[in-house]
Amino acid sequence: MDETVAEYIRRTVLKMPRDEIKMMLQKWGFLSEAQLQTLNFHQQKDNISQEVVQLCEVNPLNSYFFLDNHIYQNKRMWSVYQMKKSGEEEEYFDIADFKKKFKGRIRSALKNVTITFKEYEDNAIWIRVAWGTPHKKPNQYKPSYVVYHSQTPYVFISASVLKSNLPLLCQALIVASNYRDIREMELRSHSLNSLKDIVFKRYSQNFQTYSPKPVQGWNVEAENADRRIVHENRSVKERIHRLNQESFGCGPQPKLEFAQYRLDTMFKSDPKMDVLDKKEPFRCLVKFSSPHLLESLKSLAPLGMADAPLSPLLTCITHKARNYFKIREKKESFVSP
C-alpha cells in the first residue's frame, strides 16, 4: 500500500476522539466485522492506528479515502450549485459513463490528482478529489468533496482551501453529467442534509388540504394541565400560532446557520427630521446567525419578540432556497436575482 495512504489513515485515526473510534470504523465499512473484533480499543491511540493500518493493507479496495467523511461532515461548509440543461431530455443515467467522463476531464488538465467515488443508498454519489500540482503529490488532507444525486440539476460542493481548482471541478461536472452551464446558488450551510431538504423540497411546507388529520391547534391540554392557571390572551396566542404555522409549516425546519442581507436602499424617515443630507443609498449588511436559524425565527412570534406574521424577507428563505440576499430599491421585485 502506498506510503502516503498509510500515513493518511494513521493520522486520521489519531485525530478521532477515543470513544468514537469504534463507531467511526464501523460506519466507514471498509474493515469487516471480523477484523474489527480483533482490534483492541483499550490501548494507546498510537497502537490502535498502527493496527488499523496493518488491517487495511490486507484489503484491496480503494475506498479508504472516505474515512474522514463522518468526522468532519458537519464542520464543512457546503454550497449548492445548479446546473442548466442543454435542452434535451436524457433517457437514463449511466454511472460508469459519468465516472469515466469526470475522471477524464480532470486528468486531462491536471496530472497529480486522486479521485475516488462512493455511492450511498439514497442515490447520492460522493466524489473526493485531492489536488496536487505538476511538481507535488496530491494533498490528501485538504480534499474537495462533491455530492451529486443522479438526474437532478443540483450539486453540493465543499471546496477545500485551494479555491483555484473550483472552475476545473465545475467544468468536469458539466461534462460528465451532460449539462450546459453551472452557477452557484446563494445557499450555504454546514449541514448537508438540510441543504438537500431545502433544494429537493423535502422540508415541511404548509399546504391547505381537506385531509382528515386534524390541524394541530395550540395544544391547550398540554399547556393547561394545572386548572388553576388561566390563559388571558388565548385568542391572541392561537392567532399567532396559526400565522406561524402558515409561514413555517408544522414539522422540523432545515438547519441553517446564518442569513445575510446586503441592503442598498434609501433611508426613509420623517421629512422634518432629515437625518442624512445626501440622497444616497444607505449601504449596510445585516447578518442573522444562530446554531439553528430557522427554528429560532419560528419561535420569535410565540415568544412575543416579534409580531406575527414575520417579515416575508425572513420567511422566504426556504421557499426561495437562498440565504444571501441583496436588497435594492423597490421597482418591481425587491430581491435581486
Next chain:
Amino acid sequence: MKRKGKRIFHWVSSQKFPDFPKFLPSLTLSMQEFFKFLPEFPNFLPKIPRFPPKTLNVLAHLELLEAQHRGWAEAQERQEQLQEREKFLKSRIQELRQRRDALREKVRQELGNLGIASEPDPREVLEWKIQKCRELLRLFRLTGISGKLSPHGISLSLHTSFEGSLLDSFHLELQERGDSGRFWLCRHSVPPFIPLERLARELLPRNPRQFLGILCRHLNTFVGRREQLRKLQEEFPDSVQVLSQNSLCNFLSFRYRIPAESSGEFQEFRAQLRYRDPTGTRPDDVTAVTGDGERGIVGILGVFWEFWDFFENS
C-alpha cells in the same frame, strides 16, 4: 397678633375640614388631563408638574374632578347593569331552547308511537347535508387528485398509490394570472428529478388538465417502480442484490444468486432493466448476462421469468 420676622401661616379655622366624598379618586391624573382644565397654559413652560398651581382654588378644582368622576362612575354602573341583564337573558334563552328541544323530542316520539311520520326539521336536514359535503371532500383524496381553494390560489394534492396502497403525497400551488385564465406554478413539493418545470412550461398555460394528468402519471410510475424495488429487496434479501439504481429508478441492475435445481450449487447472473419511457411501469429493455457464457442461458432465463411473474403478480 402679628409677629415680626418670618411669617409662618397656620391653618386655623373654626370650621372642620370639608368632608371629602368617599369616592374621590386618587389624585394621579395624567398631566395632560390636568392641563385641559387650565385656560391656555403657555407651551414654552417646562413640563414640570406643579400641583396645585397657585392661581387656582384647590377646592374648586377638586369639586370639578369629583363631579366628573361621579359621572364616570354612574356610567360604569349603568353598563354593568346592562351586562348583567344581558347575561340573564342569554341564560334564559338557553333554558327555553333546551325546553323546546325536549318538547320536540317528546312530540316526535308520540307521533312515532302513533305511527305518523313527522316532517324532518329543515335545520337538521341542512346540517346533514353539510356533514355529507365535508365527508365527501375528505374522501376525495382517495381519487388521487384533490384540491382546495386557498387565499393564494389553488392548492392541489396528488396522492400516489401502487397496488391498492396509498403512498407519498405531493402538493402544488397554482395561481391565476390576471383574468386570462392561465395558471402558473407557485410552490410545490415535487422532487427535482421529475421534469416538472418542462411540463409546466409546455402544458400549464394551454391545458391544465393534461398537465395534471401527465404529472400524475409520472409521479405514480416513479413511486410504483420505487415500491417494486423495495418489495423485491424485502422478499428476496439473499438471492437478489441491487447493483445500481438511479433517482428515478429507471435504470436498475441486479445480481441474482439462485440455487440450481439439478446440482446443489448457486448460479449467478446479472440483469439490467431499462425503462425508456418515464411514464411506463414495464421496462423496455432487459439484458441478462450469466457467468458461464451461453450454455446456461436457457435454464437461467427460465428462472428469470419466474422472477418476472412475481413482479407481475405482486
